[in-house]
Amino acid sequence: MTTSTFTRRLPVVVAIALTVLVVDQATKFWAESTLVGRAPIPVLGDFIRFRLLYNPGAAFSLGSGSTWIFTIIAAVAVVVLARFATRPQTAGRAFALALLLGGASTHLLDRLFRAPGFARGHVVDFIDYNGWFVGNVADIALTVGAVLLVLFGFTEQEDDQAGKPDRAE
Template structure:
């Protein structure tokens, strides 16, 4: 790994760690401030804070397959951890580190939140006009995916060095 690649690994871990910390802190806040309360308007009814526990995936799909989402999050986090340590542009590292942070924090929710190990529910609290309810990790995952697509379309993948 070259010198510039070695400097990108701390960037990758820093971005991913920031996503995990901000996501978990906001979930902690949401559980303390929103439990037992009516939705709190932030931008009228368009954006509200409303506490939900999501056993499924996006839009609460697969609510009876929480264990499957735990496995998917673990595989995704493992692959992303490997991927961000490989030579990439800074833009690619940031994009995939956002994805890594989102995957890791969702994995943590699945592993350690109620109702039990590997069956935990994700804390969601940002209600988007009733379309869906998400959290900071979901924002990071969405931004990371969009950024990865944009960056990949603009910059070809670096060639792997030949031995």
């Protein structure tokens, strides 16, 4: 991969991550302004419903008493993902990293700035999947990004010689 390919890709990665962040926060604003005090709203029967919850923990509300730990984990994830995203990547990996970066960033913002307080904030969840779990747009981006990263890890070859001329042996 040439340096110019990478420099053209980086703004796209940032744009995708920002789009995930904005869409996630906008849908959470919608959920909080529309779903408070309402019974679940069927979207696809009982399989997908809109239902407002505030999650102090991780997936499936695990570790709900350790919100500050998830804030630290989210902050580390954002830094690590941003570092990886600024390295030369294949288009597929760059897209996957952008989704992960956007999802982790918006969860970090929730943890930092939502009630009950700084670094203890609860994540707004509102998409109920048949009672199995309740998530949000960031969760969708994180799941898709993780699956794509695994798939591209198996199917794409990383160019370890990026920018280096071929050598005859």
